[in-house]
Amino acid sequence: MAHLSGLHQRIAALKERPQLASVSGVVTTSLAMLKYFDQDLTPFTMVTTKSFQVVPNPGNREPILCEVASGSFGNSVGLRNQGMTLALEELQKLRDDYEMRTLLNVSISGSTIEDFVILAKAFEPVADILELNFSCPHAEEGYGSAIGSSGEIAAAYVKAIREALGNSGPLIFPKLTPNVDDIGSIAQAVMAAGADGLVAINTVGPEIHIEPISGSPILQNPLGGAGGKSGLWIYDDAIKAIKAIRQAVGPEVPLIGMGGVSTGKDVAEMILAGADFVGVGSAFAKVHQRNWLAYCEALVEDAIAILKGTESNSSVKYYSLEPSMEYKEHKIVERQEYGSDTLVVTLNGQWPYEAGEYVFLWIPGVGEKPFSIAIDSPLTFVIKVKGEFTKALSDLKVGESLFIRGLYGEPFEVQSHPQAILVAGGSGIAVVPALAKRLASEGVILQTFVGISNEGDRDVLREEIEKYGPLTVVSDQGVVGRVLNNLLDNALKEGCSYYFIGPTPFMGRGAEGLVEKGVDPADIFLSLELTTLCGVGLCGQCSCGKQLTCQYGTFVSYRFVLDNEPELLK
Template identity: 50%
Template sequence: MKDVLKVLSRRHLDRRKDVLLTTVSGVASTKPALLTYFDTKVPSIGIITTKSFQVEVNPGNREPVICETERGNFGNSVGLRNPGLEQALYELRKLRSEHDFNALLNVSLSANSIEDFITLVKAFDEVADMVELNFSCPHASVGYGSSIGCDQSIAAQYVRSIKEATTSCKAPLFVKLTPNVQDIGLIAKAVVESGADGLVAINTVGPIVHIDPVSGTPILQNKLGGKGGCSGRQVFPNALEAVKAIRLACGDDIPLIGMGGVSEGWEAALLIEAGADAVGIGSALGTVDQRTWPAYLASVKAEAQALLLSTGKIVVPSSSSFLSAERQMAYEKHVVTAFKQYGKDTVLITLDGKLDCKAGQFAFLWLPMIGEKPFSVAHNDPLTFIIKKRGPFSEALCNLSVGSELFVRGLYGAQLENKPTKQALLIAGGTGVAVLPSLASQLKEQGTQMTILIGTSEEVSGKALLEDELGAFGSFTCIADRGRPGRVLDLLDTIALDPGMACYLVGPEIFMAIASRKLLGRGITEENLYLSMERMTLCGIGMCGECACGDRLTCRWGTFMRYDFLKREASELLAYD
């Protein structure tokens, strides 16, 4: 492991010349593939921070868990969602065995008892360059996060006991502090005197209830009555004052990672001038397309260094030019104008208004105080969605009627980038058929002849979902499972296939994995095979990392991924044995 304290020490390095940037817990660097992404493709990041891990699996809160009530200002109540110690340690051990990190790996930990923190510190010591004790989450359950960090004596007792029990551990112990206290300097000094090797500040401010400006209702859902932490540009003044207070109270010897609302180089420079040894970038990544994260973060670093050295050098492009000019999580109110039942569990909901959705894009549907989920757009005009009853939220959607209000945000993702071919085979399972109209429209513009195969879980008398529309694009066949899921894929053993044709798959991942195996066996090339990876996402803007396919986020790159990319970067998504 690297000498973390020396890397961060103010006595060894002049931060004016070498600005050290870090990711923050719970934002962007939340999956193993994203940890390696930042290490290999974002050289301006010097410390990579995991999400906060707990001893047991924590499913977190129900969506919505992230919101944006004003441009660049976010509320969040993820609820420390994480896979638990056993799975997280397995993933990090595997990652360490396969990848040699250039950056420092900071493993964030959360618990509601000294004993659990000791268990976590000992367990993750073998894979961490440093560990971060989360004493600061404002929307966690009672006993976690800020329940510890808000009390000077409790925080000190925790650190003292953990340090005494982990003397054999190599990774230095950093404590992440909450700004929601009267004097953060006193608490910082208390944990340092109790043995903390370093400090991190700040976590989100609050919590408060975040009200949607359109519906007038709370957005987030949790046991705190919809309260969630505040992040983004709104909290930068809090972060700046906290860093100043901590440095004043603790002196220059203790390493301090400052964060909170930093979006541009000048803000990073101010935090360093105030006493930070490294600067965390979190919510700002949700305002920048993932495809430009490397250039954006390099710009933040270069600008900060130029300002700190007073060179007057102009950095082009500026970090501000990468930031979204619009609020990306804004809801629009719609009214249900038509409601049609297909079978016992599927409905077609038509709304007033329209969206210009392309193949590879999607939107979120939200019912205030009930929940939200991402869905593909079946029709752009009028705006139409296909809903299959799977859980409480989809059941609530299926219980709507004409005149009901429904809120939509998006679009997210990007349009499919494909190599045009003379022929194409389109295969969809279940409600994946919703993706095909926009896909077929794009292929038609490219002059492609299409064969369309649809599989359904239940037989419906009359025409299949979207049969009239899709039938106009080419040959259309719909086959019901009749008790055997994916029965439509039997056709791939006999249907005529041209080796040069492209194939587009939409549906459950196991469905697409089986179809891919069959198509490759029939001579379709990996470069001509596209899979729509409709992974669950909590935000749609790149913050949560839940929609990662390898190191690409579908909410930014679009849902369609080529088979050869998935095979190389996320082969586990193609397995079905």
């Protein structure tokens, strides 16, 4: 565990090389992403978890993120987290697996002193630093900035946590809100109460972010859609706050500075303002994951050059200035119902895409979810009605609007044998036309199996799929995933690639069955429909091992899953 003297030694190294930190709630929200930053992104010397609470919190409904201008975001995650017990199990596993290179900063959030003490004691064995979330602007009443807006209240929390931990446990770093008149006085109050260092800033706001075409708030939360501001448009606020904090507490207090950092110049200016570690967060939405290491190395090298008086901006080549989350309005022109729970919706216009890519569909006031495009022209989606959002989708009439953003992911790179068998279940059938088209264009001989639970689904996309090869539709008839039996009866050990699309347990069963029959796991590909909340890399939820499917695409080999995160298919 880190102690203050050791942290000061790391800070002294800043004179030679700036040190980066990940920020709470951005990218390093899963065990896989924490390990990725620790093992692969060497410019980072600190990794920060999402904020954990005593009990699980589902957070707000999507959308939880919007891009108001390129690189400037509104967010309202609502402290979504798995709760203290599961989080502690995961972090203990991380600690047991190997010795981490980076400092582990565990963010905690509560609405009472008692909650914070429980959390601090629980995470004491695994944390180098405990970041006290006194600053979330869109949390429920009593949480986040409700604490950090008062120096007296914040100090009382810090004092109680310090008394509970003593002086030998993890370091205590309150995260301060910029939404106050005098952040310096609050910094002084928490330091006097026993804090070891400080973090600033959290998001600015909240305010309501309006989508210009619909005129509706984008974010979904009990605050009427009001969300915090992050990214480029809060950089000046961050610099102002960090300067005020440093002036108030003096030169010795460790300070993690963050807010809108996107260039090496920003890193240098934040250090000059008083930061010892520099947090990088929202910028990852504008850089493809394959370039994250090079981008962060460039941030550090540019900052070093600028601090020495030389202009440098090599990081700019990795940072996209194009909007990432802009909505387009489309009208429903046709709707076809199949059975009791399947709907095929056709919209005006087109949306070119390939297998491995997806979009988000948004209904203002209801929410948004990721969907694969079934046909690009006319633009067509297959909807399985199974939740609040898909029920709202199924209620839309011809002529009504649906909003789309994307594309996310990447096209699948064909690595196929001369023959291929495609197996789809549930809403996975939507991916089949694009995948079949791509494989057929490479001269691959195709056969497709589709499993259905409802006889009414037998003709969904049939005409489109049969353009590329024979189609066998298999009804469950009371046996879930019965189509897999047909697949295994027709399995070829050599000269054939296999592609699964559907629920992860379904794909896992099929892939495992093929391996038992002698098929090489490298010849089996899965379309991972993992949880994704943003599509741009910030939520960190769609990770398979160290890769985000929103960045690299949804298709991965079974070999890759077995080597990196086999529990995904359980």
